[in-house]
Amino acid sequence: MPDVDAALRTRPYRPRLYGEPTVNAGLLEYIRQWMGPDCPADFEIDLTHGAVDAIDRLLCAYLVAGDKVAVENPCFIGIINILRTLGMQALGVSVDAEGMRADELEEALRKGARAVILTPRAHHPTGCSLSAERARALSQVLARHSDVLVIVDDHFALLSRREYHSVIPADAARWALVRSFSKALGPDIRVAALVSDARTSRQLRLRLAPGISWVSHLLQDLVEAGATRPESIELMALAREDYARRRHMLEQALREEGISFLAGGDGLNLWIPLQTDDQAVSLALAQRGWLVRHGSSLSVQGSIRGLRITISNLEPAQCAPLARDIRRSLA
Structure with missing residues (x-):
């Protein structure tokens, strides 16, 4: 900041x-x-x-x-x-x-x-x-x-x-x-x-x-x-690239686990569309120590199933374990 x-x-x-x-x-x-x-x-x-x-x-x-x-x-x-x-x-x-x-x-x-x-x-x-x-x-x-x-x-x-x-x-x-x-x-x-x-x-x-x-x-x-x-403009440029790096690392980990996500994203959130009970998946992830928001809580007129993952404080070393836990929670 x-x-x-x-x-x-x-x-x-x-x-x-x-x-x-x-x-x-x-x-x-x-x-x-x-x-x-x-x-x-x-x-x-x-x-x-x-x-x-x-x-x-x-x-x-x-x-x-x-x-x-x-x-x-x-x-x-x-x-x-x-x-x-x-x-x-x-x-x-x-x-x-x-x-x-x-x-x-x-x-x-x-x-x-x-x-x-x-x-x-x-x-x-x-x-x-x-x-x-x-x-x-x-x-x-x-x-x-x-x-x-x-x-x-x-x-x-x-x-x-x-x-x-x-x-x-x-x-x-x-x-x-x-x-x-x-x-x-x-x-x-x-x-x-x-x-x-x-x-x-x-x-x-x-x-x-x-x-x-x-x-x-x-x-x-x-x-x-x-x-x-100038100092603030430089910091914003660094933040922009940092968020992109965190997103790229998570996307790479999800691909390795065979998990589909909305590609080409920007901002602080990554979206994983689901066909199963997203609330149950988010609860299973919580039991493994991960806090994500399920899509039904963000839906308007009918439930949209998915997971919102906030990437702003996600460290690169956490990406692979998170992706594995998502795959296990979907099983």
Whole structure:
């Protein structure tokens, strides 16, 4: 993780008061240059307390309890919990190695989904990323449903090894691209950049007004320093390669044991699809000392069987024993 103490020494803290710009000028310009090329024209920039907070606020800005939302299936548990808390109905859309399936998204929109939440890279829990072809197909579907709120959760952007492919139609009416700083700079740096159309930004700012919520300028200082200092950029590059190395070692061990997995993944998770009782397999692994999450707990509308393995703290020496224990647990 980037050195927070060094960042504070580089940029001494200056107190801000209500009435000042809500986003630091330097951070605003960084986000504009970073995210602008991936967005439709005439966008606005806001900050939230992480990607999950951004998604919560976006849904509350336009939808009400009972509304339907199209999401990936399996789905990130944080999104599942948001929808449950808000009383909204999740419509599951299957994913494969190229990301969310366009035909199933079309079906979910026909069923009345008023919003779609999708992950362009490092999908949690499967690790899949959108291909250019799949992104075009999804964009074509969304262009036929211009009244739908499109939320793109690019949470792993700073650490991803995959190219970003946009699904947001050029003439989209309601859209938002969310990128978190927490994955790269640390969980305490709970800040996400949110770029959206002007109307959506106005809706958000009603909920981000001083006195209701406040994205700390101290955190903004740390984000700006952490994202732009050469030392931090080098650390992020090392982290990117380290995660890829851990994934490669586990994939190699799984292949040697004859265990199928979703290849070509990115991010912090690897997905093993199963045809058997995944809860029983996860319990058997727990008895052998391994903690994994079974797919049925991440499913939307029907059980998706599989195992999510988090690779971020998995050491290379652990990969072969883990793969062997997975094979034994499947027996």
